[in-house]
Amino acid sequence: MDSFLPSPDCDTISKTYNGQIDSHLIQKTNEGYREILPNLPRGKGWMTEHLVQYQGVWLTPNFALKGLMWVQDHFKPRSTDIFLATFPKTGTTWLKALTFATVNRNRYGFADHPLLTTVPHGCLPFLEACPNDLDGFPSPRLLSTHIPYTLLPNSMTVNQSCRFVYICRDPKDVLVSKWLFMNKLRPKELAPISLEEAFELFCQGISHYGPYWDHVLGYWKASLETPEKVLFLKYEELKEEPSVVVKRLGEFLGHPFSLEEVSKGVVEEIVKLCSFENLSNLEVNKSSVLKLSTQIIIDNRHFFRKGKVGDGKSYLTDEMIKRINEITSEKLLGSGLVFGS
Ligand code: A3P
Numbered sequence: 001m002d003s004f005l006p007s008p009d010c011d012t013i014s015k016t017y018n019g020q021i022d023s024h025l026i027q028k029t030n031e032g033y034r035e036i037l038p039n040l041p042r043g044k045g046w047m048t049e050h051l052v053q054y055q056g057v058w059l060t061p062n063f064a065l066k067g068l069m070w071v072q073d074h075f076k077p078r079s080t081d082i083f084l085a086t087f088p089k090t091g092t093t094w095l096k097a098l099t100f101a102t103v104n105r106n107r108y109g110f111a112d113h114p115l116l117t118t119v120p121h122g123c124l125p126f127l128e129a130c131p132n133d134l135d136g137f138p139s140p141r142l143l144s145t146h147i148p149y150t151l152l153p154n155s156m157t158v159n160q161s162c163r164f165v166y167i168c169r170d171p172k173d174v175l176v177s178k179w180l181f182m183n184k185l186r187p188k189e190l191a192p193i194s195l196e197e198a199f200e201l202f203c204q205g206i207s208h209y210g211p212y213w214d215h216v217l218g219y220w221k222a223s224l225e226t227p228e229k230v231l232f233l234k235y236e237e238l239k240e241e242p243s244v245v246v247k248r249l250g251e252f253l254g255h256p257f258s259l260e261e262v263s264k265g266v267v268e269e270i271v272k273l274c275s276f277e278n279l280s281n282l283e284v285n286k287s288s289v290l291k292l293s294t295q296i297i298i299d300n301r302h303f304f305r306k307g308k309v310g311d312g313k314s315y316l317t318d319e320m321i322k323r324i325n326e327i328t329s330e331k332l333l334g335s336g337l338v339f340g341s
Contacts, residue, residue, distance in 0.1 A: 025073070025074045026070075028073065029066065029069050029070050029073050029074065030066075032069060032073070033065065033066055033069055036054070037052070037061060037065070040052040040053055040054055040061075041053040043058060043201065043204075043206035044193075044197070044201060044206065045060065046178070046179070046182035046183075046186070046193055046198065046201070046207060046208065047060070047182045047185045047186050047208075048060050048061065048062075049190060051206060051207075051208065052065060054068065055151055056214070057148055057151060057209060057210070057214075058205065058206050058207060058208065058209070058210045058211075059208065059209065060208060062295075063128075063129075063292075063293060063295075063296060064128065064146070064208065064209070067127075067128025067129060068128060068147055068151065070128070071127060071128060071145075071147060071152070071153065072151070072152075072153050075127070075134075075153070075155075075156070076135070076155070077155050077156045077160050077162050078139055078140075078141065078160070078162075079160045079161045079162065080139040080140035080141070080162075081139075081140065081141050081143060081156075081160070081162040081163075082099070082103075082140055082141070082142050082143070082162070082163050082164075082165070082253060083127065083143050083144065083145050083156075083162060083163070083164045083165070084096060084099055084124070084142070084143070084144040084145070084164075084165050084166075084167075085144070085145050085146070085147070085149065085164050085165070085166045085219060086144070086145075086146060086166065086167055087146065087168070087174065087209055087210075087212055087215045087216065088146060088178060088181075088208055088209065089169070089174050089177040089178040089181060090167050090168055090169040090174055090235060091167045091169055091235040091238065092121075092144065092146075092167070093119075093120050093121065093279075093303045093304070094120075094167075094235075094238070094274060094276070094279075094307075095165065095167045095233070096120035096121060096123065096124045096144060097115055097120040097123075097273070097274035097279060098238075098242075098246055098249060098270065098271075098274045099124070099142060099165065099249065099253070100114075100115065100120065100123045100124050100142065101113070101115060101270045101273055101274055102246060102249055102250050102253065102255060102270060103140075103142060103253055103255055105255075105261075105266060105270065110269050110273055113273060115273060115274070115279070116273075116282060116284075117282075117284050118284060119284060119285055119288065119290055119300040119303065120274075120279070120303075121144075121290050121303070122290060124142050124143065124144055125137075125143055125144070126143070126144050126145070126146075126292070127143045127144065127145040127147070128145060128146070128147065129292055129293065146208070146209045147209070148209060148214065148215045148218045148219075149164070149166075149218035149219045149221075149222050149230075150214075150218045157222070157229075161229065162229070163229055163230070163231070163252070163253065164219065164222070164229060164230045164231070165230075165231045165233065165249065165252065165253075166219035166220075166223065166230060166231070166232050166233065167233045167234070167235055167238070168216045168219075168220075168232070168233070168234055168235070169234070169235035169236070170235075170236065170309070170310070170312065170339045170340060171202075171212055171213070171324055171327075171328055171339065172310075172312035172313055172316060172321060172324055173235075173309065173310065173311060173312040174212060174312070175198065175199065175202045175312060175316075175324070176195075176311065176312035176315045176316070177305065177311075177312070178198070178202070178207065178208075179193065179195055179198040179199075179202075180305065181302055181305070182198075184299075184302050185296075185298065185302070195315060195316075199316070199320055199324075202324075203323065203324065203327055213327070213328065213331035213332065214331075216332075216337070217331070217332070217335060217337070219232060220232055220335060220336075220337050221335070224336070231248070231249070231252040233245060233248075233249075234339075235309070236309050236339075236340065239309050242271040242275075243267045243268060243271055246267050246270055246271060247262075247267055250267075276304065276307035279304060280301075280304035280307070284300060285300045285301060285303070285304060286300070286301055287300075287301070288300050290303075310340075325341065
């Protein structure tokens with residue numbers, strides 16, 4: 001495999017935090033972590049026993065909190081960095097595939113493309129998970145993150161010209177997708193979380209990197225203020241007109257599609273390669289796993305469920321739909337951002 005690709009077995013974070021890599025900086029982050037952890041507010045967890053609230057955001061107490069602290073303390077961005085920023089279950093896997101295929105379209109042929117044998121998460125590293133690996137990466141680095149815009153260090157948002165691509169999705173679909181996904185990952189010794197419980201937690205903002213609406217609004221506002229730095233996409237628009245969005249993506253990332261490429265159907269090839277139908281049926285995505293840390297190992301197939309718009313509504317009661325729509329209208333009021341009904 002091309003050396004540009006990170007190892008799909010991206011478990012540096014666990015080695016890092018288990019102290020096997022001797023680093024003064026990691027020790028400092030670990031010390032800070034141990035100091036603050038006992039005093040953080042706790043809420044019920046979806047995948048872990050509980051979540052903790054740090055700087056207004058709900059995080060898993062180990063992986064996500066340490067990852068955020070590491071990024072805030074020590075990550076060294078480069079002006080050429082491109083970050084795919086998402087709230088979990090809004091289309092991260094799809095966006096990773098599309099971006100990777102768009103940026104690298106002159107490196108790989110469609111017949112033997114890395115995405116045919118590697119889960120999209122293995123093609124593009126997760127910032128919070130592999131801090132040490134990233135220094136050796138050639139520029140421009142393509143990285144993904146779940147960190148809310150407002151919690152990113154100034155070195156990423158103000159002092160450098162890093163670019164961000166953000167994708168959001170209707171909160172009802174996010175909630176249901178997340179509930180089903182997290183229950184699959186929830187350890188056997190913890191009872192599954194009910195939809196009613198997940199709904200309450202989600203509405204209260206208690207979900208990984210939540211509240212969801214604040215996450216969305218952070219990137220939305222940044223995209224209005226600095227559109228050259230933040231491209232804001234919607235899962236629903238991508239579903240409706242994938243070729244149009246992929247062309248916008250190429251333009252934004254500094255890899256515009258030429259007229260010749262358009263007429264040769266390169267955009268459609270990328271859309272087809274990254275489609276739910278194609279990716280979810282590949283052997284690698286049906287039977288392999290993604291190792292995020294020694295504790296977090298995910299079957300690739302869990303990243304592909306239905307890939308439909310509006311599926312969340314078929315799980316929720318009318319009352320739940322009404323309440324979540326009301327919260328959404330209230331939270332987004334005056335922002336200019338809207339979701340469907
Ligand atoms: P559903 O659970 O509604 O099916 P994430 O990648 O952020 O974890 O989001 C997962 C959601 O995106 C899941 O939604 C999954 O099925 C959907 N998804 C994954 N790959 C996709 C693709 N290529 N096209 C469209 N949707 C996709």
